[in-house]
Amino acid sequence: MPESNIGFYGHVKQYHNLKAEIDQAILDVLESGSYVLGPQLVKFEEELARYMKTKETVGVNSGTDALLLVFLALGLGPGDEVITTSNTFFATAEAIWLAGATPVFVDSDPRTRNIDASKIEAAITPKTRAIVPVHLYGLTADMPAVARIAKANNLFVVEDCAQGIGARGDRFAIGELSDAVCLSFIIQKNLGCFGDGGAVATNHKGLAAEIRKLRNHGSMKRSHHSIGYNSRLDDIHAAVLRVKLKRVDEWSERRREIARLYDQGLANTPMTLPFTPPGYEHVYHLYVVDSDGRDGLQAYLQSKGITALTHYPIAIHQQEGFPWGRPARVGSLPVTEESAASVLSLPMYPELTNEEVGRVIEEVMNWTASREALSRQAV
Numbered sequence: 001m002p003e004s005n006i007g008f009y010g011h012v013k014q015y016h017n018l019k020a021e022i023d024q025a026i027l028d029v030l031e032s033g034s035y036v037l038g039p040q041l042v043k044f045e046e047e048l049a050r051y052m053k054t055k056e057t058v059g060v061n062s063g064t065d066a067l068l069l070v071f072l073a074l075g076l077g078p079g080d081e082v083i084t085t086s087n088t089f090f091a092t093a094e095a096i097w098l099a100g101a102t103p104v105f106v107d108s109d110p111r112t113r114n115i116d117a118s119k120i121e122a123a124i125t126p127k128t129r130a131i132v133p134v135h136l137y138g139l140t141a142d143m144p145a146v147a148r149i150a151k152a153n154n155l156f157v158v159e160d161c162a163q164g165i166g167a168r169g170d171r172f173a174i175g176e177l178s179d180a181v182c183l184s185f186i187i188q189k190n191l192g193c194f195g196d197g198g199a200v201a202t203n204h205k206g207l208a209a210e211i212r213k214l215r216n217h218g219s220m221k222r223s224h225h226s227i228g229y230n231s232r233l234d235d236i237h238a239a240v241l242r243v244k245l246k247r248v249d250e251w252s253e254r255r256r257e258i259a260r261l262y263d264q265g266l267a268n269t270p271m272t273l274p275f276t277p278p279g280y281e282h283v284y285h286l287y288v289v290d291s292d293g294r295d296g297l298q299a300y301l302q303s304k305g306i307t308a309l310t311h312y313p314i315a316i317h318q319q320e321g322f323p324w325g326r327p328a329r330v331g332s333l334p335v336t337e338e339s340a341a342s343v344l345s346l347p348m349y350p351e352l353t354n355e356e357v358g359r360v361i362e363e364v365m366n367w368t369a370s371r372e373a374l375s376r377q378a379v
């Protein structure tokens with residue numbers, strides 16, 4: 001019997017595992033007649049705040065809008081500079097541009113791939129207003145260092161936690177050392193609804209109130225205080241997320257288990273494996289290896305029915321869609337640029353079986369062995 005393909009995402013399997021509970025939650029919303037800013041959203045926001053250990057959370061339409069609305073609520077706009085990384089999904093910088101501010105890119109740390117905190121201070125100017133670290137691949141950025149720099153220079157800190165829900169640092173939590181945390185619930189994230197969704201978690205009640213207003217046309221109690229956006233998290237999505245939130249920690253544990261299998265199975269290859277600093281709890285949104293033969297490995301795996309993807313093959317500052325008409329400041333980014341050429345994300349989701357993980361390891365090893373044989377012939 002031919003072996004079945006190993007895809008990159010597990011969300012359909014996840015749905016099947018939770019089908020009865022999810023179907024019921026959705027049907028209850030349909031019968032309730034409350035679809036927008038209804039009771040499911042209120043309950044989800046409370047439960048998410050408890051989970052994040054922040055005073056409040058506000059559900060919005062997407063992770064991108066979570067970032068944009070935080071930037072606007074903090075008063076960032078034209079002339080303001082925001083320091084971030086180019087080694088991330090496009091939306092991190094996009095939201096800075098959409099707010100009218102200027103992204104300033106600093107390089108990533110060669111081991112963690114997160115923003116290199118030792119490069120931040122050199123990028124600060126009198127126009128700098130905020131730092132946006134990204135918890136890339138599910139590994140928390142060096143928040144104590146970022147927070148120290150922010151405090152010394154009177155800057156806001158906004159965590160892009162689209163990939164990092166449930167992660168922890170060494171004796172610090174996400175949300176503890178920043179002004180706001182931005183989450184994404186697009187289906188492929190570690191906590192995903194059936195479409196787009198996002199949230200802001202914060203300990204600043206004033207900031208939360210401002211975002212509540214901005215997500216709903218600048219409106220409070222039927223009068224409009226400012227222009228705003230239409231960016232609410234629908235009750236159907238909130239109801240689904242309530243079912244899934246209860247499982248996030250268990251799923252993160254399974255992701256770490258799979259990562260250990262990969263770590264052990266691939267220890268003797270020339271590839272670079274993911275690094276976790278001591279005391280950190282990675283949630284492996286992605287399991288990313290580096291290989292100088294990345295494209296060949298990816299094609300080989302695909303020929304064996306295994307889908308591996310690249311995050312991200314083109315750094316933001318090298319994207320065709322980089323809006324050169326808008327201001328941006330790009331430092332020297334060698335680590336980011338090298339990563340883009342070598343990164344490969346292996347299948348990583350809680351529904352993967354150990355047998356499937358074993359097959360991925362076996363095929364990576366087969367490719368490595370045939371490549372080594374070829375290079376011996378060439379000598």
Ligand SMILES: *Cc1c(COP(=O)(O)O)cnc(C)c1O
Nearest residue numbers: 062063064089091092162184186
């Ligand atoms: C997914 C993602 C976003 C955007 O979230 P959406 O919900 O898709 O808008 C922002 N930043 C990072 C790092 C992401 O991975």
